[in-house]
Amino acid sequence: MTTSAEQQHQGMGKYLIVYLCILALAGLQFVIAYQDVSAAQMFRRMLSVSLVEAAVAVMFFMHLWSEKRGFLLFVVVFTIFVLLSMQFGWTDSFRLVHCGGYCS
Amino acid sequence: MSQADITMQGHTAGMVTDRPFAIPTKKLAMWLFIIADTMTFAASLVAYGFLRNATPDWPRPFHSIVNVAVMTFILLTSSLTMLLGVQTAKRGDKAGAFRWTMITALCGIVFAVLHIREWMGLIGEGMTLFKNPWGTGLFGAAFFSVTGLHITHVLCGVIALIIVGLRYKGGRYHADDIEVVGLYWHFVDLVWMFVVPFVYLLNLAH
Numbered sequence: 001m002t003t004s005a006e007q008q009h010q011g012m013g014k015y016l017i018v019y020l021c022i023l024a025l026a027g028l029q030f031v032i033a034y035q036d037v038s039a040a041q042m043f044r045r046m047l048s049v050s051l052v053e054a055a056v057a058v059m060f061f062m063h064l065w066s067e068k069r070g071f072l073l074f075v076v077v078f079t080i081f082v083l084l085s086m087q088f089g090w091t092d093s094f095r096l097v098h099c100g101g102y103c104s
Numbered sequence: 105m106s107q108a109d110i111t112m113q114g115h116t117a118g119m120v121t122d123r124p125f126a127i128p129t130k131k132l133a134m135w136l137f138i139i140a141d142t143m144t145f146a147a148s149l150v151a152y153g154f155l156r157n158a159t160p161d162w163p164r165p166f167h168s169i170v171n172v173a174v175m176t177f178i179l180l181t182s183s184l185t186m187l188l189g190v191q192t193a194k195r196g197d198k199a200g201a202f203r204w205t206m207i208t209a210l211c212g213i214v215f216a217v218l219h220i221r222e223w224m225g226l227i228g229e230g231m232t233l234f235k236n237p238w239g240t241g242l243f244g245a246a247f248f249s250v251t252g253l254h255i256t257h258v259l260c261g262v263i264a265l266i267i268v269g270l271r272y273k274g275g276r277y278h279a280d281d282i283e284v285v286g287l288y289w290h291f292v293d294l295v296w297m298f299v300v301p302f303v304y305l306l307n308l309a310h
Contacts, residue, residue, distance in 0.1 A: 012191060019184045026176050026297070030169055033305035046301035053297045061183055061290045071125035075139060082143055086150045096158040 018060045025053040134284045138291045141257075145295050148253055149302060152246045156306075163238030164309045165226070172304045175218050176296065179258075182211030183293045186286045193272065193279035201282055205269035208289060212262040219255050223248075250303055257292045264288065 032045050059065040064072055124132060156162050166172075189204030226247075233248055235241045268285045271277040 012188070015184065015187050015191075019180065022183075022297075023177070023180055026180060026300070029301050029305060030173060033169065033301075033308050039306065043302075043306060046305060050298050050301055054294050057183070057290060057294050057297070061187060061293075062287055067127060068125050071127060071135075074125070075135065079139055079142055083146050086143075086146055089150060089154050090157070093154040093158040 015060065018056060022053055022056055025049050025056075128280055130280065130284045131287070134287045138287065141291065145253065145298070148250050149298060152250050153302065155242050155246050159240045159242055161239040162307075163236060163240065163243045164307045165229075165231070165236070165238050165243075166304055166308050169305070169308065171218060171222055172300060175215055175222075176300055178211050178215050178218070179293050179296050182208045182215070183290050185211060186289045190279070190283050190286045193282040196279075198273055201279070202269050202273040205265055205272070205282060205285075209262045209265040209269070212258050212265065212289075216255055216258055216262070219251065219258075223251075247303060250299060254292070254295055254299055257295070261285075261289050261292050 029046055029049050032042060032049065035042065035045075037045070064075060123129060127135075185204050185208045189201050189208060192204055193201035230237045231244050231247075233245050236244050264285050268277055268281050272279075272282055
C-alpha cells in the first residue's frame with residue numbers, strides 16, 4: 001500500500017518525464033528548422049511536432065486525461081471541429097499566389 | 105441521478121442539479137475560457153499563415169535562435185514549476201505552494217523581459233507595424249500582432265499568479281484556485297509551442 005507522499009513523488013516523476021518529452025519535442029522543432037527541405041514540408045513537420053507537444057501538455061500538464069471522459073470528449077471534439085473549420089481560408093491564399101490558374 | 109429521482113425527493117430537491125462534468129465551477133469556467141481563447145489564437149495564427157502564404161516577398165529576418173530557444177526553455181520550465189505549485193498546494197503546504205507559484209511568475213517576468221528586448225532589437229533595425237527593411241510591410245503587423253497577443257497573455261498570467269498566490273497564502277483562496285490559475289498558465293505555454301515554429305523558426309534566415 002502506497003502512502004500519499006509516495007503517490008505525490010510518483011506523480012512528480014511522471015510530470016518530470018512529460019516535461020523532458022516536451023523539451024525534447026521543442027528541441028526537435030529547432031532541428032527541423034535547419035533541415036534542407038521545402039517550406040511546405042518544413043511546415044508540415046513542425047505542425048505535426050507542435051500538435052503532439054500540445055496534446056501531451058493538455059493531457060498531462062492540464063490533467064485533461066484524468067477528467068471525466070465526457071468532458072474530455074467535449075473539449076477535444078469541439079476544439080478540433082472549430083480549428084478545422086478555420087482552415088477554409090488556406091485555399092484562397094494559394095489562389096492569390098497562383099492567380100487561381102488564370103495567370104498569363 | 106434521473107429526473108424521476110429528483111422529483112421523488114420533493115419540490116426543492118428538483119431545483120438542484122449536478123455540476124456539469126462533475127468538475128468544480130471555477131475549473132469549468134477556466135476550461136471554457138481556454139477553449140474560447142484557443143479560437144482567438146487559432147484565428148490569429150491562421151490569418152498569419154494566410155498572409156505568409158499569399159505574400160511572395162515574405163521576410164526571413166531571424167539570424168539566431170538563441171534568444172527564442174532560451175525563451176522557450178524558460179516558459180516550458182515555468183509549466184513544471186506551476187505543476188509543483190499545484191501539487192504542493194494539494195498537499196496543504198501553503199509556504200511551498202506560494203514559493204513555486206512565485207517562481208513561476210518570475211519565469212514569466214524573465215520571459216516577458218527577453219521578449220521585449222527582442223522587440224526593441226527588431227524596432228531598432230527599422231521594423232514597425234507597417235514597414236521593415238527586409239520585405240513586405242505586412243510582416244511587422246503580423247509578427248507584432250501574434251507575439252503581442254501572446255505576451256499580453258503572459259503578463260496577465262503573471263499578475264493572476266501573484267494575486268492568487270498571495271491570496272492563497274493569506275487563506276482567502278484554496279488549492280483549487282492555484283490549480284485553476286495553473287490551467288491558464290499551461291495554456292499560455294501551449295500557445296507558445298505553436299508561435300515558435302510558425303512565427304520564428306519558419307522565418308529563419310538560412
